[in-house]
Amino acid sequence: MTIAIVTDEPSAWHTRELRRAFVARGHECRAVDLRQCRIDLSLRPHGLFLPGFPRALPDAAFVRGVPGGTLEQVVLRLDILHALRELGVPVYNDARAIEKSVDKAMTSFLLHRAGVPTPLTFAAEDAACASRVVMKELAAGHALVSKPLFGSQGKGLERIDVVPASPPLAAGVAYLQRWLPPCGKLFRDWRVFVVGGRTVAGMRRESRHWVTNVAQGGKPHPVDLGDAEHADLAHWAAAASRALGMDYAGVDLMRDPDGRPCVIEVNGAPAWKGLQGVTDLDIAGALAEDLIVRRMIEPRAITAHG
Numbered sequence: 001m002t003i004a005i006v007t008d009e010p011s012a013w014h015t016r017e018l019r020r021a022f023v024a025r026g027h028e029c030r031a032v033d034l035r036q037c038r039i040d041l042s043l044r045p046h047g048l049f050l051p052g053f054p055r056a057l058p059d060a061a062f063v064r065g066v067p068g069g070t071l072e073q074v075v076l077r078l079d080i081l082h083a084l085r086e087l088g089v090p091v092y093n094d095a096r097a098i099e100k101s102v103d104k105a106m107t108s109f110l111l112h113r114a115g116v117p118t119p120l121t122f123a124a125e126d127a128a129c130a131s132r133v134v135m136k137e138l139a140a141g142h143a144l145v146s147k148p149l150f151g152s153q154g155k156g157l158e159r160i161d162v163v164p165a166s167p168p169l170a171a172g173v174a175y176l177q178r179w180l181p182p183c184g185k186l187f188r189d190w191r192v193f194v195v196g197g198r199t200v201a202g203m204r205r206e207s208r209h210w211v212t213n214v215a216q217g218g219k220p221h222p223v224d225l226g227d228a229e230h231a232d233l234a235h236w237a238a239a240a241s242r243a244l245g246m247d248y249a250g251v252d253l254m255r256d257p258d259g260r261p262c263v264i265e266v267n268g269a270p271a272w273k274g275l276q277g278v279t280d281l282d283i284a285g286a287l288a289e290d291l292i293v294r295r296m297i298e299p300r301a302i303t304a305h306g
């Protein structure tokens with residue numbers, strides 16, 4: 001079978017890892033850059049052009065990333081993934097799941113709705129309303145974190161401890177989350193990697209700065225998700241992945257001052273290089289295996305017998 005690896009970095013470490021994992025299982029891989037894909041109704045029968053796939057569509061698509069751009073560019077890139085799904089190609093993660101997880105407000109709403117613990121969060125366009133939320137939370141003794149709605153890698157986060165001079169809007173939107181204070185001297189959170197609903201690997205990230213992303217200097221430490229002390233984190237990471245309909249996800253969790261776990265964020269196109277450095281599990285292998293078995297072989301078996 002031929003798998004499309006959807007990425008704008010065909011020779012990056014993650015692409016090479018995925019290629020190795022699929023080839024080891026007897027499959028072929030081709031990197032596909034969404035920016036080079038087109039909807040073209042003159043192309044029969046399906047009206048879709050994917051570079052590297054001039055005739056037949058791929059048997060499956062592994063989405064490593066959707067490059068950022070204007071709203072129109074991103075929508076068109078997601079259209080390609082939606083179109084592949086409509087044409088019956090398994091897309092791992094599906095565009096609907098990517099849309100939910102890339103948008104922090106929707107993630108917060110869906111986690112809350114599914115009963116997954118997540119910090120109190122507000123998202124609004126109205127500047128006066130955002131300012132009122134800040135005043136109210138600060139008066140009640142809570143600091144807030146302001147995040148870009150589509151942020152990643154710890155970029156653009158701000159802690160609000162005092163009433164800001166201007167309303168806390170980023171790109172016209174306020175996304176405000178109650179601050180979780182550190183439990184010890186260092187700041188820490190956990191990243192749990194979920195593949196096909198199973199928590200396969202995790203790490204603790206520690207930093208002197210409150211933004212603990214590895215990209216911001218956080219140090220990854222191995223954790224055994226089978227330990228009793230991590231059982232609740234693993235449980236809620238799997239629940240968060242399910243709530244957003246992810247095939248695979250990188251779930252960020254923290255503990256509140258009472259030690260209760262909270263899901264902070266769900267990544268629908270998570271990097272795993274830092275995590276691979278602290279675990280023996282072959283993460284690309286686990287991803288390839290899950291895509292092939294759960295999204296390709298099992299559905300065909302059900303169709304054949306059903």
Ligand SMILES: Nc1ncnc2c1ncn2[C@@H]1O[C@H](COP(=O)(O)OP(=O)(O)O)[C@@H](O)[C@H]1O
Nearest residue numbers: 151152153154155178179180210211212252265
């Ligand atoms: N509510 C919060 N309270 C305290 N720290 C937070 C909170 N939200 C995020 N952080 C810190 O900031 C980091 C990045 O936040 P996150 O929501 O995961 O955004 P990103 O998409 O940029 O990774 C987290 O890993 C954590 O260290």
Ligand SMILES: [Mg+2]
Nearest residue numbers: 153154252265
């Ligand atoms: Mg994060």
